[in-house]
């Protein structure tokens with residue numbers, strides 16, 4: 599891509615057909631990196647440095663006019679938004695399914711992912727918190743903690759009768775893909791007291807031990823760099 603703001607191609611380049619535009623610390627990007635790892639799909643990683651405003655470059659705007667990562671380019675198909683990308687991957691790449699066939703479990707997975715995707719993360723994303731502080735002059739962390747607490751309380755209730763080793767039983771599915779980065783962010787960035795959420799706490803321990811989760815973590819991405827002042831290691 600030709601641009602004054604270079605979208606850095608930092609990936610392994612093992613599959614030119616699939617390109618993921620990602621920022622190492624983006625929890626939304628992490629969902630897709632995790633799903634790709636679990637499915638064993640190789641992809642090319644293109645870094646979009648949100649701290650430098652690369653999401654506003656003209657070429658990235660052509661991929662996603664909303665200026666958010668992640669974006670997946672799959673041959674000539676451009677998919678933005680982690681929920682849409684996840685479903686695209688699930689439909690096209692059928693190996694290691696991340697959605698169960700059972701209608702009740704499938705609905706539960708869609709619901710849990712949707713709560714994280716629409717009911718928690720958008721309310722505390724970095725730009726929202728920054729805008730809140732600018733407009734109201736108030737510290738935004740308590741708001742973030744409130745929204746996460748509310749979402750996590752609902753998730754505990756929803757998962758109570760289903761959770762096993764993973765969120766909806768003994769198999770890792772979509773719910774886990776969306777929960778894992780969100781719980782990590784809650785713990786590492788927002789200091790959420792996880793003792794109130796025993797199921798999510800237990801799942802977090804399981805996720806941390808998974809090689810696919812570790813491989814998709816911010817620290818293991820090619821654009822994770824210590825000279826970046828925002829690169830504290832916690833997802834945004």
Ligand SMILES: N[C@@H](CCC(=O)N[C@@H](CS)C(=O)NCC(=O)O)C(=O)O
Pocket residue numbers: 624625626627648653665666667668678679680681715723724725834
């Ligand atoms: N619903 C979108 C949300 C994407 C999103 O919030 N991305 C954040 C990073 S996690 C972003 O790109 N922020 C850039 C900005 O706020 O300028 C998704 O699930 O992909």
